[in-house]
Amino acid sequence: MPSSPPSPAVHTISICTVKPPPHPRRLCHLTPWDIAMLSAHYIQKGLLFANPPSSSSLDPQQLIEHLKSSLSVALLHFYPLAGRLVTEEDRDADGEVKSTSVYIDCDGQGAEFVHAAADGIKVADVLALSGDLPDFLRDFFKLDGAVNHDGHFSPLLSVQLTELADGVFLGWSFNHVVGDGTSYWKFFNAWAEIARAADRGGGGLSRPPVHDRWFVDGYGAPPLKLPLTDPSRFLERFAPPPLRERMFHFSREAVARLKARANEECGRGDLSSFQSLSALLWRAVTRARGLAPGQATSCRVAIENRARLRPPLAKEYFGNSIYPIAAPATAGELLAQGIGWGAALVNRAVAEHTDAAIRAKLGAWMAQPMVYPLSGFDKNSVMVGSSPRFDMYECEFGWGRAVAARSGGANKFDGKISLYPGREGGAWTWSCA
Structure with missing residues (x-):
């Protein structure tokens, strides 16, 4: 092996x-x-x-x-x-x-x-x-x-x-x-x-x-x-x-300011902290790559199916119940607009991931079964995994709370972003490869 x-x-x-x-x-x-x-x-x-x-x-x-x-x-x-x-x-x-x-x-x-x-x-x-x-x-x-x-x-x-x-x-x-x-x-x-x-x-x-x-x-x-x-x-x-991999830490106050800014730019109030931060990093990575204005890019997100199915699966369902979804744009569009514009694209991709969409994807898979190849990831995009909702710091064995969460080398590639909850409530940590 x-x-x-x-x-x-x-x-x-x-x-x-x-x-x-x-x-x-x-x-x-x-x-x-x-x-x-x-x-x-x-x-x-x-x-x-x-x-x-x-x-x-x-x-x-x-x-x-x-x-x-x-x-x-x-x-x-x-x-x-x-x-x-x-x-x-x-x-x-x-x-x-x-x-x-x-x-x-x-x-x-x-x-x-x-x-x-x-x-x-x-x-x-x-x-x-x-x-x-x-x-x-x-x-x-x-x-x-x-x-x-x-x-x-x-x-x-x-x-x-x-x-x-x-x-x-x-x-x-x-x-x-x-x-x-x-x-x-x-x-x-x-x-x-x-x-x-x-x-x-x-x-x-x-x-x-x-x-x-x-x-x-x-x-x-x-x-x-x-x-x-x-x-x-x-x-x-x-x-x-x-x-190269680096951690970026966002305080509760920084997350709140970024979310408010994204919503203000779009004149709306439904853009989440996750969507706002995803857009921030998507834009930053795209800018650092120096992509041509017409180059297609996307922010891909591993998203939960449990609560989106009708009827929903139990919260305690043990197994896989995720799909990758994508918010597409061109590099020029993404960088010419503000963070709110990118967050709105992610918001729309999330909203479109309904019970009907999940069942349609399952039907397509049954018609042509496949496994996910890690080498197939688009080198001009970013992939956001993990979640601030995971109870990482409640995982306490009797020695006190953990100081930090970290990951190994698995499932990493250029553009992979992992999101962790901060040790202090409301703070977030991102790992970028």
């Missing part, structure tokens, strides 16, 4: 498999939203914690054992993450493969847990408050370079706890076929809830996941029979050229 060379500063201490308690075997059939992710990378996000409990209250080994035991319980609730992908082939009388179906075999195979140490690296080094983000961040995550199809033989979840000189970094590699960013953060917040409850002698989840995968009507019962018979024809091992 492709992987970047390990950093000399980060070394592995131990690797083990964490399994859930015994439970009945289940099969989790995959939706078009899930299958489309087979060629993408695992989701890699993590949290930075400063000065967790010292040996006076909980030594590092106790910390690790506590994480493992609570992870085992979490995997019982989120059992697809402890499974493996399986592809079944449907052959004709001559032995030729006519179609395939992909599902998750949820038999408690387990998740990977890695204990590592980063020699001489401090919390301040990870924060990198000025300048580019450090390359060693990639080494805080396992399965670097893996595509989701690798979940046939690799764990669907890998957790790495890296000890720093004055803190720890908890990095997670999560197979994107299993779920989207909403599912990702719901799982890790649930794990943190279980860990905190164990400290108090309690247990259970306040909001258990919903595992009933949603399939659009009119195409038969799962499993889906797909013409994706040769993985070499739809999988790619995308590796971008060397990228």
Whole structure:
């Protein structure tokens, strides 16, 4: 499996498999939203914690054992993450493969847990408050370079706890076929809830996941029979050229001013903070690229389907339920107008993503199934992922709130923008590659 060379500063201490308690075997059939992710990378996000409990209250080994035991319980609730992908082939009388179906075999195979140490690296080094983000961040995550199809033989979840000189970094590699960013953060917040409850002698989840995968009507019962018979024809091992990545922080006041400015420019009041900030960065990247005035560009956004379907899916729906939408323009138009004009384009793209639009896209996919190639992204556009609505800083294991959220090298390319909530309410942080 492709992987970047390990950093000399980060070394592995131990690797083990964490399994859930015994439970009945289940099969989790995959939706078009899930299958489309087979060629993408695992989701890699993590949290930075400063000065967790010292040996006076909980030594590092106790910390690790506590994480493992609570992870085992979490995997019982989120059992697809402890499974493996399986592809079944449907052959004709001559032995030729006519179609395939992909599902998750949820038999408690387990998740990977890695204990590592980063020699001489401090919390301040990870924060990198000025300048580019450090390359060693990639080494805080396992399965670097893996595509989701690798979940046939690799764990669907890998957790790495890296000890720093004055803190720890908890990095997670999560197979994107299993779920989207909403599912990702719901799982890790649930794990943190279980860990905190164990400290108090309690247990259970306040909001258990919903595992009933949603399939659009009119195409038969799962499993889906797909013409994706040769993985070499739809999988790619995308590796971008060397990228520079930087974080930009916006205070609550700055976000409010930008939103007010965008709405004032357009004489309207419905442009959101997200749309205003997306337009600001779209324009900034387009200007920096020096695109010709007639060059087509777009701001693409990964958008939630759960609440837009009729009837809506449950908030606790565990799986993928996202689509990329696009706000198009020419570079000349975008730069000649104000931020409000660009925000209005994003606003319109969001408004047009209705139940009918979602079902139409699913119908088109069923007519011609495909997986998303990372290499297919338009080099003249920007892609906005993640969300300020994700509860990153509520993911608290009993050591206090995280100092910051960071990501690995997965799913990055020129023009990729990731949005994080700020640690202080109302503040936002953007990561730009």
